[in-house]
Amino acid sequence: xxxxxxxxxxxxxxxxxxxASFRSISRWAAVLTAVGGASVIGALWMVFFWxxxxxxxxxxxxxxxxxxxxxxxxxxxxxxxALCSAGYLLLRDDxxxxxxxxxxxxxxxxxxxxxxxxxxxxxxxxGSWWVWDARLSFSLLLWLIWxxxxxxxxxxxxxxxxxxxxxVLAIIGSLDIPLIHMSVYWFRTVHPMPVIMNxxxxxxxxxxxxxxxxxxxxxxxxxxxxxxxxxxxxxxRRQADVLRYAQAIPDR
Numbered sequence: 431x432x433x434x435x436x437x438x439x440x441x442x443x444x445x446x447x448x449x450a451s452f453r454s455i456s457r458w459a460a461v462l463t464a465v466g467g468a469s470v471i472g473a474l475w476m477v478f479f480w481x482x483x484x485x486x487x488x489x490x491x492x493x494x495x496x497x498x499x500x501x502x503x504x505x506x507x508x509x510x511x512a513l514c515s516a517g518y519l520l521l522r523d524d525x526x527x528x529x530x531x532x533x534x535x536x537x538x539x540x541x542x543x544x545x546x547x548x549x550x551x552x553x554x555x556x557g558s559w560w561v562w563d564a565r566l567s568f569s570l571l572l573w574l575i576w577x578x579x580x581x582x583x584x585x586x587x588x589x590x591x592x593x594x595x596x597x598v599l600a601i602i603g604s605l606d607i608p609l610i611h612m613s614v615y616w617f618r619t620v621h622p623m624p625v626i627m628n629x630x631x632x633x634x635x636x637x638x639x640x641x642x643x644x645x646x647x648x649x650x651x652x653x654x655x656x657x658x659x660x661x662x663x664x665x666x667r668r669q670a671d672v673l674r675y676a677q678a679i680p681d682r
Contacts, residue, residue: 455662463655469648473641481641490554493547495641499649500543501569505607507537507653508572511579512604515597527593528668530600531583532660536653538576545573556620564617568610575603 477495484491514530517523548566549559560566579596586592614621634642 452662452666455658455665459655459658459662461655462651462658466648466650466652466655469644469651473644473648476641476644481637482635484638487555490551493551495645497544497547497551498642499646500540500547502646503649503653504537504541504544504569504572505610506650507533507540507657508576508600508604509607511537511600515600519594519597519601524668525665527597528664529661530597532657532664534576534579534600536657536660538573538580540649540653541569541573541576544569561620563619563621564613565610565619565621568606568613572603572606572610575599575606579603 473495477492481492481495483489510533511530514526514533518526518530548569552561553559579599582596582599583592586595613619614624
């Protein structure tokens with residue numbers, strides 16, 4: 431009986447510690463989400479009411495202000511997944527795996543937004559929804575790798591084995607990120623060249639550059655707020671699984 435009481439006490443202390451941690455994470459998530467949401471509204475105001483219409487592409491160019499931040503965050507999130515996956519394989523710290531799967535789910539939404547906004551622009555600019563351009567193809571490949579990541583995690587018979595296999599895929603898949611960025615320099619492409627992160631310096635007008643910067647910054651703040659919410663939920667879910675498992679074990 432004393433052993434059962436001791437176990438219950440440890441579980442209660444762990445649950446309280448995780449609850450306190452979740453409250454702290456939730457506060458930061460609320461702040462970042464609120465600031466990010468307000469910033470996104472401000473950035474959208476700039477997109478529709480402040481920045482002038484681009485002379486060459488016209489009004490269709492405004493899709494850029496959504497396409498660029500979602501593309502940046504899709505790649506950035508996968509970088510987080512890969513780094514945390516490598517840390518998880520080395521340290522076996524479950525918190526790193528929690529960050530990895532949280533970033534994967536949030537980042538997948540942003541990358542999907544990229545693959546939706548891009549074809550909308552392409553239909554207007556190129557007369558086609560899709561062309562097998564190098565950057566588009568590598569971006570689609572990253573999206574498919576992400577689906578594979580989720581399939582492996584969800585389909586493995588052993589949960590830990592699924593985590594490890596998905597982590598390896600994330601590390602290998604991250605090699606696609608520099609290919610996406612450098613594809614416009616290494617391959618013949620119809621994709622527009624970067625106007626901000628250009629080796630020869632920014633080529634965009636001041637108003638366009640400021641609007642892109644505002645969009646990227648605001649979407650990034652919102653991304654971190656959502657990521658913290660998802661991470662907090664993941665930690666609570668795993669702790670609940672541990673408690674249910676411990677309570678299901680009969681007293682010895």
